[in-house]
Amino acid sequence: xxxxxxxxxxxxxxxxxxxxxxxxxxxxxxxxxxxxxxxxxxxxxxxxxxxxxxxxxxxxxxxxxxxxxxxxxxxxxxxxxxxxxxxxxxxxxxxxxxxxxxxxxxxxxxxxxxxxxxxxxxxxxxxxxxxxxxxxxxxxxxxxxxxxxxxxxxxxxxxxxxxxxxxxxxxxxxxxxxxxxxxxxxxxx
Amino acid sequence: xxxxxxxxxxxxxxxxxxxxxxxxxxxxxxxxxxxxxxxxxxxxxxxxxxxxxxxxxxxxxxxxxxxxxxxxxxxxxxxxxxxxxxxxxxxxxxxxxxxxxxxxxxxxxxxxxxxxxxxxxxxxxxxxxxxxxxxxxxxxxxxxxxxxxxxxxxxxxxxxxxx
Numbered sequence: 390x391x392x393x394x395x396x397x398x399x400x401x402x403x404x405x406x407x408x409x410x411x412x413x414x415x416x417x418x419x420x421x422x423x424x425x426x427x428x429x430x431x432x433x434x435x436x437x438x439x440x441x442x443x444x445x446x447x448x449x450x451x452x453x454x455x456x457x458x459x460x461x462x463x464x465x466x467x468x469x470x471x472x473x474x475x476x477x478x479x480x481x482x483x484x485x486x487x488x489x490x491x492x493x494x495x496x497x498x499x500x501x502x503x504x505x506x507x508x509x510x511x512x513x514x515x516x517x518x519x520x521x522x523x524x525x526x527x528x529x530x531x532x533x534x535x536x537x538x539x540x541x542x543x544x545x546x547x548x549x550x551x552x553x554x555x556x557x558x559x560x561x562x563x564x565x566x567x568x569x570x571x572x573x574x575x576x577x578x
Numbered sequence: 579x580x581x582x583x584x585x586x587x588x589x590x591x592x593x594x595x596x597x598x599x600x601x602x603x604x605x606x607x608x609x610x611x612x613x614x615x616x617x618x619x620x621x622x623x624x625x626x627x628x629x630x631x632x633x634x635x636x637x638x639x640x641x642x643x644x645x646x647x648x649x650x651x652x653x654x655x656x657x658x659x660x661x662x663x664x665x666x667x668x669x670x671x672x673x674x675x676x677x678x679x680x681x682x683x684x685x686x687x688x689x690x691x692x693x694x695x696x697x698x699x700x701x702x703x704x705x706x707x708x709x710x711x712x713x714x715x716x717x718x719x720x721x722x723x724x725x726x727x728x729x730x731x732x733x734x735x736x737x738x739x740x741x
Contacts, residue, residue: 416656420649427648431640445644449651456652512635534632540593555593562625569628 404468412459419459423452426469429536430476436531437480438487439520447483451476466545473538474546477528484524511572518568526561529554584611588618592625671716678705678719 404425410418430451435444454475462471519527532538532546533554544551588611594600595608612619704720718736 423648427644428640431644432637435638445641445647449648452648453651453655456655515635559589562628565628566624
């Protein structure tokens with residue numbers, strides 16, 4: 390009997406094959422990659438910059454950059470980690486630029502989801518609380534809890550040590566405490 | 579070990595505790611401190627509660643046109659790679675011009691006895707130079723005559739027509 394396959398490992402193997410074909414000039418292979426990851430890239434950017442439209446611009450830039458740099462991708466990390474690295478760093482830089490011009494948490498407070506996609510009250514509270522964190526702490530929280538990356542993957546994505554990831558996460562929890570302590574899972578207080 | 583050192587160790591190992599990856603010895607020390615230090619036990623409860631809250635959040639839905647926008651951006655970028663590079667364009671223009679000049683010169687060299695249908699002001703026209711498969715006009719070749727309707731003098735080469 391064969392071992393049941395690990396879905397992450399299966400996904401990684403599929404990505405490796407798509408990357409190999411995309412590097413060989415197959416447009417359909419690269420299309421499959423961005424169709425698979427575009428929502429994750431967008432969500433990561435959105436949680437970091439707090440703006441849906443800006444997150445869409447960033448998602449486009451991330452995939453264009455991935456297309457340009459695919460020949461330099463050597464497969465030392467998984468394609469998804471490599472892509473998260475481009476997305477997170479792009480979003481962190483953009484959030485830094487915005488933060489220098491305006492208070493980012495004001496932007497987070499103003500941002501509302503599309504009328505057609507009403508987010509719950511909980512989501513709105515969390516998004517506003519994330520806007521109160523520094524972008525470095527916010528990125529770690531987003532990657533860990535909202536995107537489900539391991540500490541090792543976050544360290545690789547953000548070019549940090551695992552210890553730094555954990556200490557940033559600890560600090561983020563402390564900073565979120567006064568903002569989220571009265572929030573229950575249904576979004577009520 | 580001082581109390582603050584124990585608190586620091588607690589901070590460093592809190593996530594390993596939550597992941598269940600502490601060794602038996604570390605786990606015992608962690609639990610001992612956890613039972614004795616109200617601040618650390620409160621911090622651990624906070625982490626557990628927030629982690630549960632955050633991981634339960636659904637991924638936000640992107641705008642409906644995201645796929646189309648990403649597709650357009652990547653397709654536009656790919657087209658840039660597929661266009662001939664400027665040096666190749668000019669090499670193509672030069673080759674086309676040389677070929678045309680050679681053909682017309684051969685016809686013109688027939689002189690007064692040239693066959694009917696040879697290059698005259700009526701038969702030679704301005705020619706747009708294009709590369710196969712590329713609709714853009716790289717340049718123009720225009721016949722130049724010594725006199726209107728007279729003998730062929732040469733060719734004028736110009737760049738792409740202005741829009």
